Amino acid sequence: MxxxxxxxxxxxxxxxxxxxxxxxxxxxxxxxxxxxxxxxxxxxxxxxxxxxxxxxxxxxxxxxxxxxxxxxxxxxxxxxxxxxxxxxxxxxxxxxxxxxxxxxxxxxxxxxxxxxxxxxxxxxxxxxxxxxxxxxxxxxxxxxxxxxxxxxxxxxxxxxxxxxxxxxxxxxxxxxxxxxxxxxxxxxxxxxxxxxxxxxxxxxxxxxxxxxxxxxxxxxxxxxxxxxxxxxxxxxxxxxxxxxxFIDADNARRRDIAQRYEGAMRAPKITAPPRIPGTVSVMHLFVAKSENRKDLSAYLEKQGIGTAVHYPMPIHQQPAYVNRFRGRDRLPCTESLAEKILSLPMYPELTEIQVNSICAALKNWCEEGRD
Ligand SMILES: Cc1ncc(COP(=O)(O)O)c(C=O)c1O
CATH class of the missing domain: 3.40.640.10 (Type I PLP-dependent aspartate aminotransferase-like (Major domain))
Known part of the structure; x- marks a missing residue:
């Protein structure tokens, strides 16, 4: 782990x-x-x-x-x-x-x-x-x-x-x-x-x-x-x-962590989830976007930071559902997003030390000129 x-x-x-x-x-x-x-x-x-x-x-x-x-x-x-x-x-x-x-x-x-x-x-x-x-x-x-x-x-x-x-x-x-x-x-x-x-x-x-x-x-x-x-x-x-x-406080802590991640990443290498005016997200997942998510996730894993992809395969491409439902042939945004997204650790119990290490790793990856 x-x-x-x-x-x-x-x-x-x-x-x-x-x-x-x-x-x-x-x-x-x-x-x-x-x-x-x-x-x-x-x-x-x-x-x-x-x-x-x-x-x-x-x-x-x-x-x-x-x-x-x-x-x-x-x-x-x-x-x-x-x-x-x-x-x-x-x-x-x-x-x-x-x-x-x-x-x-x-x-x-x-x-x-x-x-x-x-x-x-x-x-x-x-x-x-x-x-x-x-x-x-x-x-x-x-x-x-x-x-x-x-x-x-x-x-x-x-x-x-x-x-x-x-x-x-x-x-x-x-x-x-x-x-x-x-x-x-x-x-x-x-x-x-x-x-x-x-x-x-x-x-x-x-x-x-x-x-x-x-x-x-x-x-x-x-x-x-x-x-x-x-x-x-x-x-x-x-x-x-x-x-x-405790849920409102927990959700606020998630948003605070999200803001710190955002501050550490540089677009267009990594893009944070967009903020939508008039809405309050509860940051269930922090889903960043990168043209080179494979390299980013490998780099973070090497620093001891777990990542995941939500979801690597949209439902219409999964074996159980392929070629079955109407609408499947016109999902350009869905398909393009699935190729670039990477979820970072996001839970209220992350310690300050852990959040700082994740921010430092994100900053390094952006500054090292990797793309
Ligand atoms: C968007 C969404 N819908 C439905 C579910 C189903 O919830 P459960 O796993 O409790 O059946 C989940 C959870 O996995 C989910 O993320």
Whole structure:
């Protein structure tokens, strides 16, 4: 493992070990392990944090997307517009409910769905759109919402990488008909195992998702429609409740680290992620751009600095999805970005010494005339 690992979820556990251990013991001793007071309290606390009416804890972020889509009325055969520069999970969730993904290109600045693409891709089968707030940067929801509403599309936001991100002071997750969050351990709000949530301002959608996550039950042992088993675990909810009060401070620390990286890099050798006016990114990942990312990553690895690429292969080029979905033949921005991006370590527990070493390495690489 490099001296400065690319990700370090254990460091976050250790930084709040006492409170997390106490929360786990409290849950174990409660005798209630499925859908008890921890999940219910977390659902209330997370909806308050986001400024939405309802939150439903589920098993993971992929299920959250699938259940949110189902909850807003998407059924097998419906087309759902999304992007190909996301975690494969976004597309897996659409397929999980029998719907059909359609790929829109991204905007070079936001690296999120380009709203101009929506109309071009519409057919009579298109019923929903899943904008992904990628790398912690909000997608342009104002435009996406305006266009989608005119076209009668449901909106399900993929917020797996954007807990706490804002557009004009409003948190992402509160713009669409529903939104999905992941609490995978490395996320900005991460559990110590799998976890996810659907949030919505629409009571009927919340009620549908609540039933769907537990066998379609309207009451115990009575299923009103086919559902699944995808419940947020009591222990994970208790852990998330410990971490939630710190998320704004953690996100601010991420932005502070991002600013330091930015100061150390020289364009055009390395370009920092663009800043989008009116939005607050939560810097889930710091995704730099370089024409020579291979050399840059090899150099950083030699200095003991872990890096990664998110994602080396856009979804439409992955073996499971190649040649399958509409939109795949016109994604120039998506494809060009995938060749140049490199993610640097980005988590609040990075020490000052570690941040300084990363900055020094970036500066050296830029100054050494390597390109
Ligand atoms: C953009 C995006 N969507 C969805 C997911 C799915 O979340 P999970 O891994 O909790 O299923 C992830 C996380 O991997 C993600 O990054």
């Amino acid at each position: 490099p001296a400065i690992p690319f990700a370090n979820p254990k460091a976050q556990y250790l930084s709040r070990k006492r409170e997390i251990d106490a929360a786990i013991v409290r849950t174990l001793e409660s005798g209630r392990y499925i859908l008890g007071t921890e999940v219910e309290s977390f659902e209330n606390e997370f909806s308050t944090f986001l400024g939405v009416r309802c939150c439903i804890g589920v098993g993971n972020g992929t299920d959250a997307l699938a259940l949110a889509l189902k909850g807003v009325g998407i059924t097998p055969g419906h087309e759902v517009i999304t992007v190909a520069n996301s975690a494969v999970a976004t597309v897996a969730a659409i397929e999980q409910i029998g719907a059909i993904p359609v790929f829109a290109d991204i905007d070079e600045q936001t690296r999120c769905l380009d709203p101009q693409e929506i109309e071009r891709l519409m057919t009579s089968r298109t019923k929903a759109i899943v904008p992904v707030h990628l790398f912690g940067q909000p997608a342009p929801m104002e435009e996406i919402t305006r266009i989608s509403r005119n076209l009668g599309l449901k909106i399900v936001e993929d917020c797996a990488q954007a807990h706490g991100a804002e557009i004009q002071g409003k948190r992402v997750g509160s713009f669409g008909d529903a939104a999905a969050f992941s609490f995978y351990p490395t996320k900005n709000l991460g559990a110590l195992g799998d976890g996810g949530a659907v949030v919505t301002n629409i009571i009927e959608v919340a009620e549908a998702v609540k039933r769907l996550r537990e066998y379609g039950w309207t009451e115990r042992y009575v299923s009103s429609r086919p559902g699944v088993n995808s419940r947020l675990d009591e222990i994970q909810a208790a852990i998330l409740r410990v971490k939630l009060p």
